[in-house]
Amino acid sequence: DAGVTQSPTHLIKTRGQQVTLRCSPKSGHDTVSWYQQALGQGPQFIFQYYEEEERQRGNFPDRFSGHQFPNYSSELNVNALLLGDSALYLCASSLAGSGNTIYFGEGSWLTVV
Amino acid sequence: AQSVSQHNHHVILSEAASLELGCNYSYGGTVNLFWYVQYPGQHLQLLLKYFSGDPLVKGIKGFEAEFIKSKFSFNLRKPSVQWSDTAEYFCAVKSADSWGKLQFGAGTQVVVTP
Numbered sequence: 151d152a153g154v155t156q157s158p159t160h161l162i163k164t165r166g167q168q169v170t171l172r173c174s175p176k177s178g179h180d181t182v183s184w185y186q187q188a189l190g191q192g193p194q195f196i197f198q199y200y201e202e203e204e205r206q207r208g209n210f211p212d213r214f215s216g217h218q219f220p221n222y223s224s225e226l227n228v229n230a231l232l233l234g235d236s237a238l239y240l241c242a243s244s245l246a247g248s249g250n251t252i253y254f255g256e257g258s259w260l261t262v263v
Numbered sequence: 264a265q266s267v268s269q270h271n272h273h274v275i276l277s278e279a280a281s282l283e284l285g286c287n288y289s290y291g292g293t294v295n296l297f298w299y300v301q302y303p304g305q306h307l308q309l310l311l312k313y314f315s316g317d318p319l320v321k322g323i324k325g326f327e328a329e330f331i332k333s334k335f336s337f338n339l340r341k342p343s344v345q346w347s348d349t350a351e352y353f354c355a356v357k358s359a360d361s362w363g364k365l366q367f368g369a370g371t372q373v374v375v376t377p
Binding site: 154181183185190191192193194195198200205206208240242244246247248249250251252253254255256257 | 267295299305306307308309312314353355359360361362363364365366367368369370
């Protein structure tokens with residue numbers, strides 16, 4: 151068990167709707183990153199949060215936004231959902247710094263219809 | 264542009280066969296390299312990582328990988344696979360001064376037949 155907890159595990163949304171996904175990092179970790187994994191592809195980096203601020207961002211539109219709370223947990227929000235947003239969304243946690251192992255949760259499967 | 268390329272999308276082999284999965288990257292500067300495995304229905308797990316030092320890295324479950332800087336490669340090997348090694352394997356790279364922005368390859372689905 152990696153200790154990174156995500157919810158919900160599966161959800162179905164309609165085009166144009168908004169979705170919020172949640173992540174609790176591994177105990178003791180303070181940095182949370184989000185990835186999108188489309189079917190048959192490797193995970194793609196969305197953004198990273200540390201100290202409640204977005205620290206790095208990948209090549210995703212502003213429809214993708216996030217938040218980190220004082221307890222280090224995090225949310226990923228996606229607005230105006232498109233069919234192409236259907237994917238597995240992965241949360242990863244680590245300790246701040248460049249030399250630390252990154253642990254992944256089991257992900258949230260989002261289907262947009 | 265930075266990229267990670269995994270040579271095979273699907274590999275099928277018999278138990279006790281040897282496994283080698285290729286990974287090449289295009290990345291400026293010093294990098295950290297990783298192999299992750301995703302067993303059916305489970306989360307991504309770290310198999311091994313290379314940060315510096317001995318380019319031959321040993322990981323969990325009998326896996327090892329060799330970093331060849333001149334070839335921009337980080338190939339994964341296991342001398343004798345088991346049925347339980349059936350999984351998807353991902354190579355990932357990050358800049359050495361980056362905290363958590365991993366760039367993944369597309370993955371290789373490995374099926375081990377009894």
